[in-house]
Amino acid sequence: MGQNENLKKNKIEEIGKVKLDYSDYSGEDLYCDGDVEDELLEIVKHRPPSDYADVIEERNSWPILYHLSPLRGNILDWVPFPAGKSARVLEVGSGCGAITGVLSEKAGSVTCVELSRKRSLINAYRHRECGNITIHVGNFREIEPKLPKDFDFICLTGVFEYGQDYIGGEAPYEDYLKILLPHLAEEGRLLIAIENKYGLKYFAGCREDHLGTYFSGIENYQDRKGARTFGRNGLEQIFRSCGVEEYHFYYPYPDYKFMKMLYSDAYLPGKGELSDNIRNFDRDRMLLFDEKSAFDGLMEEGLFPLFSNSYLAVIGKGFDIKYVKYSNDRAPEYAVRTEIAIDEEGAAFVRKCPLSREAREHVRGMAASFEQLRERYRGGRLDINACCLEEQGEDLWARFAFVRGTSLAELMDGCLEKGDIEGFYRYFREYIDRVGYNSEYPAADFDPIFSNVLVDGDRWTLIDYEWTFGKPVETKELAFRALYCYLLEDGKRERLQLSRAQREIAVTEEEAQKYRAAEQAFQRFVTGDRLAMCQLRDRIGGKVTAPLDWIDKYEDSAQINRVQIYEDKGEGFAEEGSYFVKDAYEGENRIALELRVAGDVKQLRVDPAFAPCAVKIQEVAWNGEPVALYGRKVLRANGRIAFPGKKGDRNCPSIVFPTEDPGFTIALGKLPRREENVLCIRMEIVRLPLAMAQDLG
Template sequence: MDNKYIGNVKLDFSAYKAEDNYSDGDIEEELLQAVRNGNGDWLLHNDNRWPVLYHLSQERENLLSWIPLKGKSVLEIGSGCGGVTGALLSQAGSVECVELSPRRAEIAAWRHKDAAGFTIHVGNLNDMDSVLEGRFDYVTLIGVLEYAASFTHTAKPYHDFIRHCSRFLKPGGSLIIAIENRLGLKYIAGAYEDHTGRIFDGLRGYPSINGVRTFSHKELYNLLAESGFSGQEWYYPYPDYKFAYEIFSDEYLSHESQLDLPAYAAYDRNRLMFFDESEFVNALSDTKMYKDFSNSFLVFANLAGKIDISSYPRRVHFPRNRAPKYRLSTEIYADRVLKKAQSRVSCQHISRILENEMKMVEQYGRQHVAKSWRIDDYTMATEYVQGDSFNELCQCAWHESGRKGLDGYLDFFSRYILRGGTDGKIDIGSAGRCYNIDLNFDNILVNEGNFVFIDYEWLSGGATPEFVLWRSLALFYYYLPTSMEDMLADVDLCSRFGITDDMIKGFQAKEAEFLSEVCDPYMQKYEKEVRLVNIAL
C-alpha cells in the first residue's frame, strides 16, 4: 500500500502487512466520515455511544496535557483514533505514531491534519525496528500494555514487549504507561472489568482469559523492574486514565490524608455498585493505601535508574463538563499553583481571573487574597498558600461538636468572609461590588485564624450575599461523604441565615443560568445506569 498524505499528516504504509484485527466495528466508519467532513464535534455532542465518546472527546487529552514535553521527541504506540495525540502535538518538539489499523490511523490523521511534520506509521510495531530504533525521548503506551500477549507470542509477552519498546528510546529516555489497576477500587465496588465486561475478572487474576490482562501496583512495578526499568515515577489518575480529572503524584499522596473526591459516572456500560467508592478514598489516603487501589496508573519508567520530575506538578485538576472558552487545568507544585488554558479560546479567561484578583484585593485587602501573576498567554501562577481548607475545618467541627461546632464556622463565613471582611470595613451595599460566587469551601484556606481566597475564577456584579451563601452551602453539602450527608439530611443550613424557600427557587434559576454559560454537559448523554446493590447484612 502506498504512503499518502492527509493535510500535513503522512500515513506511512511501508511496514503494513494487512494484519489489522482490532476494531470497534462499523462505528469506526461513522467516525471516519464525521472527522473527514468536519463533523466530529457535532457527532460527539449529539450521540450517546461509548466509542464516540472514547475516541472523540477532548477530555481524553487530560491525561498527558500537563507533562512538560517542550522540545522532546515522542513516539505514541497504539495511537488509535488520536484520542490523546493532540496533547502530545500541542507540546512536544516532534511526534510520531504507530497504529496497526489503517482506518483508525486515517481517523487520527483527519483529526490532526494541520499538524506539520506529523507521521503515523501504519502496521505492526514488530516490523518497524529499523525505522524507529533509538530516536525518541519518550515512548507512550496508553491503554496498550494490557494487550501485549495478543501480538507478542513469547513465553513472557509483557516483559518482552516492554523490552522491545525500550529499543526506540534515546539514552536516558522514558516510557509513559497508562493502564488500569486490576485491584482498582471500582472493581471491588462492582464495576465490570473494562476489557472482558465481566465482574471480578481482574480481581481473580483473569481466569480462562487469554490475550489481555492488567496489573496491581506491585505486579506492574516488578514487571517494569524485571524488564530493566529500575527508574520509576508513579502518578494516579482519578477516576481512571481514560477520563482523568485528578492526577496525583506519590509525593502528594504521601503528605495528604484528605482527597475528598466526588463520585463519577459510568460511560462504557451499565454497572453494579456495592458501595460508593468516593466514601472510601479518604480512608485509603489517610492510611497511605490509596495507591494500591487507585483505578488506574500513569507510570514514567526508564533504564537509567532515576527520573527527574522536579518540573512536574504534584497534583493536576481538570474541571468536568467545562465549556471550551472556560476550560483551564490547575497544576499544584510545592511552591506555586498554575492555571493553564487548554486552548487559544480559553486564554481570555486567564485575563479575566487576573482582573478578578485586583477586585478582590480592593474589597478584602492583599492579606486575604492569594497573589497571582501571568507567565504567558496560556498560563498564570498563584502563590502556594499554607493552611487548612475551610471545608476540612467545617467537617472536623461537625464530627467533634455536632451542629454547634458547624454553626460556629458557618457564622464566621457569613459575617466575616462573605459580608464584611475581618476588619468590617467593606461596605456590602457599595455600588459596583462584585461577589465571588464560587466560594467553594475548598477555595478558602485558614491559617492561624486568617482566611485567604485561593481561587477567584467567578465574580458577579449581579449576585447577593444570600445567593453566594446558598451556593456555598449547596457545594459543601454536595461534596460531603455520604455518611455525613445522612447526618445532615434533616438539618436546614439555610434557614438560620434567613434564606427562604422562595429565595432558593430564584437562586436555582440563577444557578441554572450560570451553568448554561459555563458548562458543556454533553457527556451526561453518555452516562450509563448505575444500579446500587445493597449488600449490608
C-alpha cells in the same frame, strides 16, 4: 489493481499533511470495532474537530464519546515537553488518534504505530492539518527494528496490557519494555497509562474494562488469555526486571480515559476530593459500597496509591508538576488547567493555564480579580491568595501562592461525622462573617464554596476566585450557594437540615428558589450549554445496580415472611403456645410445611406472613391423606377465600388477606387422629400493597 496491492506498491498515503506508511501493512485489519469505525471515519472526514462536542451529544454513543472527546487527551496534555517543539515522540497503538493531536501540538514530530488501517485513517483525517505526524500501519514487531533510537518520549496509552497478544512468549510484558527502552534518547521517558487491576472501582462493582466481567483482575485473571492489567507492585516488578532504575507513579482520577485530576506521591488527594465515581459509560455495573467514603478511608491509611483506579507510570525522570486539575468540559473561553508545581528553588506554587486561545482573557482576568478582592477585604479577616501573570513566548498563565491548610469543607465534615451540628454552624457563621466583609464593595467572588477556603489557625484564605464579578453580591446568596454546593457533593451531608441553614442566613423559600435558578444559569454560563460528563453518563451509561438493596429486601422479607403456627387444644389460640417454622420458604414464593401435631390439638392456625398478601393453597395432607377443604368448613381465614370453579381443583383455594396479620385456620376435629400426626401444607404466597389487598379482599 486492488487497493491492498496499490498500497503495497506505493507504500505512502497522504491525508492532508499526515503521512501513512504501509511498508509493513499486511493488507488486513486484524483488530476492528465494527461499524462504529465506519461511522467515526465519516465523522472525521466531514466534520471539523470543533463539531465533535455536538456530534457526541447527537449520537449518545459510548464509542463516539470515547474516541472523540477532547478529555481523552488530558492524560498527556499536562506533560511539560521541551520548549520550541523539539521533542521526538513515539506513540505505540495510536488507535483513532484520541491522544495523537495533543502530542502533535506539543512535539516536533510524532511517529505513530498502529495495527489497523481504518483506525489510522480516522487518526489521519482528524489531524490532517498537522504536518508533524507519520503513522506506520502494521504489526509493531515488524515496524520496530526500523524505528529510530532517539525518542524523547514513548507513549503507551491503554496499550501495555495487550503485551501477551502482541508480543507473546513467557514474559511478554518484560520483553515489551526491553524492546521499547533502547528507542529512548539518553534523557528520554517512557509513559504508560493503564488501569490498576486493584482499582477501587473494581472492588465497588465496576466490570473489568477489557473483559467486561466482574472481579477478573482482583481474582488475578484466572483465564490468562487477552488483556491483563497490573497493580502498582506488579508494574514495579516488571520495571525492575528490565533494569529500570528510575520510575515515578502518577494517579489519574477518575481514571486515565477521562482524567479530571492527576495526583502524585508528592501530592495525594485529601478527604472529600474523590466524589466523581459513577462513570460507567460503556456497561452496567454494581454499586457495592460508597466509593467516596472508601477513598477517604484509604487516604487516612496511606493506601490510596495501591487502589487508584488507573496509573500513569513514567520510566525515567519525574516532572516538576505534582498535581493537575482539568476544567475543559466548559465553554472554550473558560477552559483551564490548574497545576501545582515546584519551581527552580524547590518551592511549590499554583498556576492556571488556558486550554484554548479564547480562555486567555479569562486567565488574564484572574490577576485583576486578585487586585479587586484584595482591596475589598483590606482590613477584614479573609486573605486572598496572591496572583500574578507570567508569560513565556506564546504561553501565558496565572501564578498563585501555594497555601497550606485544611479546607473548610473538611473541617465541617469532621463536625458532621462527630454529630457536632453546633460546631458545623460555628464554622458556617464564621464563614459568613469573613466572606461577607465589606459586602457593598463592587467586587465579589461568586464561587467562595467551602472547599475553596483553606483554614490554618486563625488565617482563612480564599485560594480560588476565578469567578469574580465587578459588582456586589448579597452575602446570604453566596452563603446559600456554598451550602447548596456542599450538600450536592456528598449524600452523607444530607443529615444537615437545609431549612435550619436557611434560617441562619434569613433566606426565604422564595429566595432559595431564586438562588437555585441563578446557580443553574451560572452553570450554563460556564459550560456554554454543553452537557457535563455526568449528564452524558446519564444519557449513555449503563445501569447501576445496588445488591445491598436486594439483601435488605431479602432480610426484610425473611422477617415479614415468617410462618407462625398456633395450636388450640380447647382453650383457644395463645401467643405463648405458638412457634415459628424454620426454613419454611423454598424460594420463588413457595412455602412447604411439615408439622408434627399432637392428638389433642383441635385446630391449627397458620400465619403465612406479617404483611398483606395473597396465598394459593396447593395441597393439604393429614397423615398422608388429602384433606377436603371445600364445603366442609375445615378452612377459615381473616381474608377473602376463593375456591376454583373446576371440580377437581376445589381443594386448592386462594385467599387474599387485607391485613398485616394474615392467618387461616384448619379444623382438625373431624379428621382421624393418632397420638402424633403429620400435617403437610404447600402453598404459594405473594405480598401485596395494603390498598390493593383491601380492594381484592
